[in-house]
Amino acid sequence: MTTTAQPLTRPRGESAPPGGRRSLRRTTEARWGLLMIAPLGLGLAVFYLWPMLQTFYFGFTAWGPFGDSTWTGLDNYLRLLADEKVWAALRNSLAYTGLVLLGVPLALVFAVLLDQRKLRGRGLFRTLYFLPVVTMPSAVALLWQYLYNGDFGLVNQALATVGVAGPSWASDPGTAMFALAAVGVWMGFGYNLVILMAGLQTVPRQLYEAAAIDGAGTVRQFVSVTVPMISPTVFFVSVITIINGLQMFDLVYLMMPPGSPALPATQTVVHLFYQKSFVQNDPGYGAAIAVLLFAVIGLLTVLQFRLQRRWVHRG
Amino acid sequence: MASRRSALVVSYAVLALGAVLVVGPFVWELLTSFKTYPDSVRVPPSLLPATWDASGYTRVFELVPLGRQFVNTALMAAGRTVAQLVICSLAAFAFARLEFPGRRFFFGLFLVVLMVPAQLFVIPQFLIVQRLGWLNSMAALIVPGMFSAFGTFMLRQFFAGLPRELDEAAEIDGCGPLRRYWRVLLPLSRPGLLALAVLTLLWSWNDLLWPLIVTTDPESTTLSAGLATLSGQHNVEYPTVMAGALLATAPVIVIFAILQKQIIEGIATTGSKG
Numbered sequence: 001m002t003t004t005a006q007p008l009t010r011p012r013g014e015s016a017p018p019g020g021r022r023s024l025r026r027t028t029e030a031r032w033g034l035l036m037i038a039p040l041g042l043g044l045a046v047f048y049l050w051p052m053l054q055t056f057y058f059g060f061t062a063w064g065p066f067g068d069s070t071w072t073g074l075d076n077y078l079r080l081l082a083d084e085k086v087w088a089a090l091r092n093s094l095a096y097t098g099l100v101l102l103g104v105p106l107a108l109v110f111a112v113l114l115d116q117r118k119l120r121g122r123g124l125f126r127t128l129y130f131l132p133v134v135t136m137p138s139a140v141a142l143l144w145q146y147l148y149n150g151d152f153g154l155v156n157q158a159l160a161t162v163g164v165a166g167p168s169w170a171s172d173p174g175t176a177m178f179a180l181a182a183v184g185v186w187m188g189f190g191y192n193l194v195i196l197m198a199g200l201q202t203v204p205r206q207l208y209e210a211a212a213i214d215g216a217g218t219v220r221q222f223v224s225v226t227v228p229m230i231s232p233t234v235f236f237v238s239v240i241t242i243i244n245g246l247q248m249f250d251l252v253y254l255m256m257p258p259g260s261p262a263l264p265a266t267q268t269v270v271h272l273f274y275q276k277s278f279v280q281n282d283p284g285y286g287a288a289i290a291v292l293l294f295a296v297i298g299l300l301t302v303l304q305f306r307l308q309r310r311w312v313h314r315g
Numbered sequence: 316m317a318s319r320r321s322a323l324v325v326s327y328a329v330l331a332l333g334a335v336l337v338v339g340p341f342v343w344e345l346l347t348s349f350k351t352y353p354d355s356v357r358v359p360p361s362l363l364p365a366t367w368d369a370s371g372y373t374r375v376f377e378l379v380p381l382g383r384q385f386v387n388t389a390l391m392a393a394g395r396t397v398a399q400l401v402i403c404s405l406a407a408f409a410f411a412r413l414e415f416p417g418r419r420f421f422f423g424l425f426l427v428v429l430m431v432p433a434q435l436f437v438i439p440q441f442l443i444v445q446r447l448g449w450l451n452s453m454a455a456l457i458v459p460g461m462f463s464a465f466g467t468f469m470l471r472q473f474f475a476g477l478p479r480e481l482d483e484a485a486e487i488d489g490c491g492p493l494r495r496y497w498r499v500l501l502p503l504s505r506p507g508l509l510a511l512a513v514l515t516l517l518w519s520w521n522d523l524l525w526p527l528i529v530t531t532d533p534e535s536t537t538l539s540a541g542l543a544t545l546s547g548q549h550n551v552e553y554p555t556v557m558a559g560a561l562l563a564t565a566p567v568i569v570i571f572a573i574l575q576k577q578i579i580e581g582i583a584t585t586g587s588k589g
Contacts, residue, residue, distance in 0.1 A: 026414065032492035033415030040406035041421060043462030048428045051439030058438060110333060113326045121330075127575055128334045131341065134571045134578070136521045138542035139560035143344050145546060146553050152356040154343055160359070186337065191582065198583040218322070247432055250523050254546050273434055278528055283438045290434040297432055 058287035069284065076288035086289065088264060089272040090296070092177065096268060097245030099181030100188060104237055107192035112226060114193075115200045126197065130190035137187070141254030144183050145170060170255050176262030180251055188244070192237050199233030200226070228313035235312045239304055246297050249274060269293050348372070348557040355553040371558035375545075381559060383534050384541040389566075391456040391526075391537060392519035396512050398461035404508065407470035408496040412482060422471075428464035433524075441528050455529040456537065460519060466511050473507030474500055510581030513574055520567055538563040 059076055061069040080086050110129070114122050132140065147154045150168030159166045169179040203226065211221045249270040256263045267275075269289065277286025347355050348371050350364040375381055409415065410422050440459055449455040481503070482495045490498065501508070523539045530536035533544070542563050545556050571578060 029413050029492060030415040033409040033413035033418065036409035036413070036492070036496070037406040037421055039402045040425070040462055040467060043402065043459075044425055044428055044464060047440055047443070047459040047462060048436050048464070049424065051436045051443070052427075052431060054439040055435045110330070113330055116323070116326060118323060119326060125330050125334060126579065128338050130575070130579060131568070131571075132337060133582075134517060134521075134567050135564050136539055136542070136560075136567065137523060138521075138539045138546070139564045142542060142546050142556050142560045143340055146347070146551075146557070147340060147343070152358050152360065154340075154360065157358065157360050186340075189337070194579050194583045243432075247434070253523070253527075254543055257546065270434060274524065274527075277438050278441070283442075287438055290432070290438070294432055294435055 055287045055290055058284055059291045061284045061287075063282065063284050065281075072284070076285050079285065080288050080292060085267070085272060086269075086292070089267050089269045090292075092266055093246050093248065093268045093270075093296075095177055096181055096184065096248055096266075097242055099178065100184040100245045101238065101241055103185035103189055104192055104234065104241060106185070107189055107237070108196055108230070108234065110189075111193055111196035111200055112222065114197060126190075126194065129193055132187045133190040135187075137250040138254055140183065140187060141251055144179075145255055148179055171260055171262050173262045173265040176256070176266045180255060180266055183251055183255075184245070184248065188241065192241065195237055196230065196233055199230050203229040231312045232314065235304070235308050239301060242300060242304070243297055246293065246300070269296075344557045344561060348554055348561055350554050352552055352554060355557075368554070371552070371554035371556075372562070374552070374555045375559040375562070378555065379541045379544060379559065380534055381538070381541065381562060384536060384538045385563075387453065387456065387535065388520060388537040388539070390453055391460070392516050394453070394457035395460040395519045396515045398457070399463050399466045399515050400508055400512060402461060403463055403466035403511065404470050404501065404504070405496070406467045407474055408492075408500055410467070410471045411474035412479075412495070412500070413492055425464045425467060429468060437524070437528065444529055449529070451530050451532045451535040453535075456526060460515075460522075460525075463515070466515065469511055470504070470507055473504055477503055506577070509574075509577050510584075513570070513578050514581060516570065517567065517578070 058069070060071060060073055062072045062075065063069045113119070114125060148169035150156060150166070150171070153169070155169060156166040167175050169175050207225050207229065208221055211225050216224060247270050248268045252263075252266055252268050252271045253274070256266050270293065273286050273289040273293065276282045276289060346362065346364060349367050349369060351366065351368050354361065354365050406425075410418065444450060444455045444459070447454070449458075477500060482490075482499050485495050485499045521539055522537070523543065526537040526540040527543070530540065533541060542559060545551070545559055
């Protein structure tokens with residue numbers, strides 16, 4: 001046993017001058033680093049990064065029936081601009097997103113209620129509200145189709161007790177978008193709530209105490225303490241809600257069967273993208289729609305980050 | 316004091332109303348699954364089944380190969396999750412702890428995947444899978460989902476939050492990068508790994524678009540896409556459909572019931588959703 005604190009094992013061929021050892025260790029470390037990111041890097045390159053570049057390229061091509069593609073320049077994009085279905089889908093996606101965004105203030109109210117110190121059963125409520133978040137959208141859609149049924153659905157049966165005859169919510173073009181967004185809010189509520197609750201917990205209690213000493217009541221405390229302190233979390237939740245809302249596909253696909261009279265009033269951009277790319281075998285046009293969606297999401301996200309300076313409080 | 320108590324009462328009332336709106340549909344689903352068809356479309360409805368009839372739970376297996384799809388879904392979810400835990404944690408360790416050329420570049424490049432909508436990948440992914448002859452196979456369902464920029468980012472943040480002294484001590488003891496990863500950081504990262512595992516499991520289980528695209532055969536698709544075929548059929552047998560929806564959701568609900576603390580906190584801290 002030697003008394004010096006030497007490494008028990010030494011990499012092969014190391015001959016021990018201090019500087020040399022360090023640089024050798026650095027090259028082994030560099031090798032390990034590259035080796036350890038290699039599986040991920042390979043997978044992401046093959047299945048994500050390269051496909052992303054291909055999609056941009058595909059947007060400039062048209063596809064024949066046998067998978068042969070030809071360069072068509074801006075044709076797809078010109079077609080897109082003139083396509084009433086694309087504009088309708090864009091309007092529908094924006095409308096859906098706007099409606100589900102209303103779920104954010106709703107979740108904030110519930111988060112504040114749950115944040116009260118004296119309240120019991122906080123964990124139970126949180127768990128219950130979270131249930132739809134983990135439920136499979138396919139199952140959720142089947143359930144709500146049944147609840148929305150015009151003749152015997154639970155929604156209309158409940159309305160009938162107060163003398164209101166409701167429509168076939170999910171298949172009436174006038175109400176389908178609201179019906180869809182209501183399910184979207186129902187599914188996303190628990191998620192927004194949990195994040196907002198976590199945000200509320202970071203608000204220092206002393207701020208409320210100080211406000212109370214200054215004579216601020218509950219409402220005043222909410223407006224002057226809670227809202228500014230929680231605004232970064234609200235901002236985050238809104239950004240995520242908008243990004244997810246613009247990518248809505250599942251509920252439309254599941255609740256609006258082909259030929260449904262309400263489909264034109266609810267078809268979202270991603271649903272149209274799916275139809276064009278995989279049902280009507282027009283991947284060039286589908287790729288152009290995907291690029292359009294990317295641009296819209298990017299634009300709205302940048303816009304939100306610009307606007308947040310006006311309302312988000314940074315302590 | 317009285318006003319404060321009444322405020323609390325109002326709070327409970329609002330929270331309870333919310334709970335009814337959220338949980339009520341599930342209760343209705345469960346009750347309907349035990350009704351007969353005429354009972355399920357009765358006006359006005361009866362809360363409890365007139366006669367308790369569980370035949371929907373067997374009938375649904377005649378409409379869709381639910382058992383087979385259950386196995387497919389479980390294999391897909393498990394395969395993706397195990398692979399992500401290994402692949403993402405290796406890369407996350409390297410990004411958090413090792414110095415190597417191109418570290419920042421690669422990290423930034425991988426983050427690009429996180430920042431663009433998934434629709435930008437799907438068409439070429441489908442073509443790759445088709446060219447490999449993987450359509451209607453487990454490989455198509457699993458392989459592209461094995462690599463996750465999100466999982467890597469999340470674990471990197473987790474590793475970066477652990478004190479560096481730990482692995483520096485190990486390094487002085489002569490541990491190489493692999494041993495520091497395996498023996499020092501991974502055992503300390505159970506909460507992070509569990510959060511990633513649960514989230515990946517959940518998203519995979521519920522994923523709809525990808526199974527729809529790469530499978531056409533009901534025998535080789537997942538529960539999510541299988542259930543979708545039940546929707547919109549004319550003259551829907553509601554008790555049967557509700558039974559199917561409940562069966563497909565049950566495993567996730569059970570996992571949620573057991574791990575709800577980790578799931579909710581995992582989501583609250585990472586702010587992530589599929």
